[in-house]
Amino acid sequence: MVNETYKAMLHEKSVIRELSEFAAARGKEIGYGNVFDFSLGNPSVPCPDSYTETVVRLHRREDPVGLHGYSPSTTIPEVREAVAKSLNARFGMEYTGGHIFMTSGAAGALAHALRAVTSPGDRVVVFAPYFPEYRPYVEGCGAVMRVVPADTKAFQINFPALEKILEEDVAAVLINSPNNPSGVVYSEETLQRLANLLREKEKEKGHDIFLISDEPYREIVFDGKSAAYPSRFYDNTLSCYSFSKSLSIPGERIGYVAVHPQCKDADLLVAIMAQISRGIGHNCPSSSIQLAVAQVLEETSDLQVYETNRDLLYDLFTDLGFTVVRPGGTFYIFPKALESDAAAFCKKALDYDLIFVPSDSFGVPGFLRLAYCLDTEKVTRSLPVIRRFVEEQYPDRR
Amino acid sequence: MVNETYKAMLHEKSVIRELSEFAAARGKEIGYGNVFDFSLGNPSVPCPDSYTETVVRLHRREDPVGLHGYSPSTTIPEVREAVAKSLNARFGMEYTGGHIFMTSGAAGALAHALRAVTSPGDRVVVFAPYFPEYRPYVEGCGAVMRVVPADTKAFQINFPALEKILEEDVAAVLINSPNNPSGVVYSEETLQRLANLLREKEKEKGHDIFLISDEPYREIVFDGKSAAYPSRFYDNTLSCYSFSKSLSIPGERIGYVAVHPQCKDADLLVAIMAQISRGIGHNCPSSSIQLAVAQVLEETSDLQVYETNRDLLYDLFTDLGFTVVRPGGTFYIFPKALESDAAAFCKKALDYDLIFVPSDSFGVPGFLRLAYCLDTEKVTRSLPVIRRFVEEQYPDRR
Helix, strand or coil, X not given: XXXXXXXXXXXCCCHHHHHHHHHHHHHHHHCHXXXXXXXXXXXXXXXXXXXXXXXXXXXXXXXXXXXXXXXXXXXXXXXXXXXXXXXXXXXCCCCCHHHEEEECHHHHHHHHHHHHHCCCCCEEEEECCCCCCHHHHHHHCCCEEEEECCCXXXXXXXXXXXXXXXCCXXXXXEEECCCCCCCCCCCHHHHHHHHHHHHHHHHHHCCCCEEEXXXXXXXXXXXXXXXXXXXXXXXXEEEEEECCCCCCCHHHCCEEEEECCCXXXXXXXXXHHXXXXXXXXXXXXXXXXXXXXXXXXXXXXXXXXHXXXXXXXXXXXXXXXXXXXXXXXXXXXXXXXXXXCHHHXXXXXXXXXEECEEHHHHCCCCEEEEECCCCHHHHHHHHHHHHHHHHHHCCCCC | CCCHHHHHHCCCCCHHHHHHHHHHHHHHHHCHHHCEECCCCCCCCCCCHHHHHHHHHHHHHCCHHHHCCCCCCCCCHHHHHXXXXXXXXXXCCCCCHHHEEEECHHHHHHHXXXXXXXXXXXXXXXXXXXXXXXXXXXXXXXXXXXXXXXXXXXXXXXXXXXXXXXXXXXXXXXXXXXXXXXXXXXXXXXHHHHHHHHHHHHHHHCCCCEEEEXXXXXXXXXXXXXXXXXXXXXXXXXXXXXXXXXXXXXXXXXEEEEECCCCCCHHHHHHHHHHHHHHHCCCCCCHHHHHHHCCCCCCCCCCHHHHHHHHHHXXXXXXXXXXXXXCCECCEECCECCCCCHHHHHHHHHCCCEECEEHHHHCCCCEEEEECCCCHHHHHHHHHHHHHHHHHXXXXXX
């Protein structure tokens, strides 16, 4: 019989996907340029030319048998070395190639990291608002997801709620900074307090608690700042990265797990992740793409557009009287809806061809996510439309 | 705690990997050209120029945001259409794009196909000799692997033994033709008899039995022949393919599952496999590589070298008095060892810098596998060495 568990998953509707399909269909009626589709986090800027040139050069100059040959099960040694070196220089770490495991994007990184440090039945803590795909990753390991309610004031960490959940035994804690969907970057204070609390709980419970740090937006930070690197604060950290957003190559499925050199079983974890890959038939990411990103580790797409868009939207939403935290990075903004039912709010916006995602599937009610990885021209055109929608539908909002 | 199940897997020694590492180390002592390393099934011929040119052209000419954008969860529609069209033309099938799911090589294909049609505890039948990675794929689904003993005369199917196992309830049967490690191609008679038996058992047991057909060597068939296409014989077939061997791009991790249009739940299975990918963080293979292979579906590397090598080795082994079935395809040959302990036989060969893999890890004792994906020059140089080894060590072999 066809597997009933997976078959049942077909009936779970993805709100984001439905909205994105609605936007595409509406685009066919009135032209996609006239649909203000803020639903999908798909990078809108091209990859840097250096990435393209690297791929072309590798294919033109390298021996094809080597370029396209099997990677070792722990992925390509010189690529792992290059990633370690780059992280050490940027964040003052002491990784060796042995701590790096190349993966199929952040999804592959998270799925491997979670399987490596949990066993079926273990508890994994996530923080609302959270990326909805965390649930299949956690439950795919047979682990149980425990959600810390949101700190809706600042979208840092709701520590009283976290402390309560940590009274239970917990195998791992999964954070995401800069954050999808809030756009917020965790402060050094937040990371330090989290690290202190986890160390205290490790001692109290007598076992390790691993920190899985999901960092695909690490390079998209605004106002000339950079994001604090969570592994700097806590030894038992597995840092999960994707080149999808920094190089604008989400379809190429390339990222890595960096295991903290002082992490429990640090010398075994990459080999364990290679074993995990065997059973799921995942194996390594594409060899030529591993080799290509290793040559452009310090480069990014031109990410300035996201900051420009952030400014436009943040200024508008504050001007219109929304409660909204100023995003420090990513390409998301997460204003509070003007009525308690965010789905109803977003539904009304559809009449103005404004596609916003209600926050419920991110584990917190009453907000909306806008993904502003769009041309600034389109964001600019959306501003008067958003204003008209809000003024017509919520004239008494203040 | 680090996952103990995966940690325990680290201690399982891979015979093939150990031999390959021995060969590399020995190569450092005497020059790798002097080590006759028949251990690894890594293609030795370059990919066709058309593949390289396609990758370069896509990167030079296509919009990078589109080329490197996220694939839909069911993989790229035009790629799926192109694969369906090609298979229909070659094998008289009636696939649509909806029946095709692009995967990370045959490993990804098998892992998804097996998860889609089994539930934990189900039985999956494999045939000795079998590719050792089948065990992690099957057990990774929570299924139980049942092994049909080898037909050591012809390496077709041992039907009496299969019939006995099919008295139990079985969810799926996994075949591999052309076969690693025997090099044998299943005849039409074998496939017809298998299909008849499975249909009979489906009726008797009152449930579907799926045929998972592992076909990475489909294009490497000798003597001007072609391999019979298993899906032609049995409706409940999921055909699992990899471009690793046909295009010599194993590191790029690209293949597919083709679901027979008359298969049970044929219209759901690709969507189910997409759901499976969510939980394992696998998602789609690289977008640019999906798009590239779709443009070279009818091409292969120059595979003639494998047939030349087959002839050289088969002629030698028969001349030396070995019992050996003539390979009809792949780049493997599987002679009977000259003593009952194949490991002891292969160990003696190491003294002559001949690296053969004993058959035990393929589920059958007493044979050896040679992977002859090597330059013909090297195979030619190995012939007198093999002759000397056999004549010195087994003078009384006839």
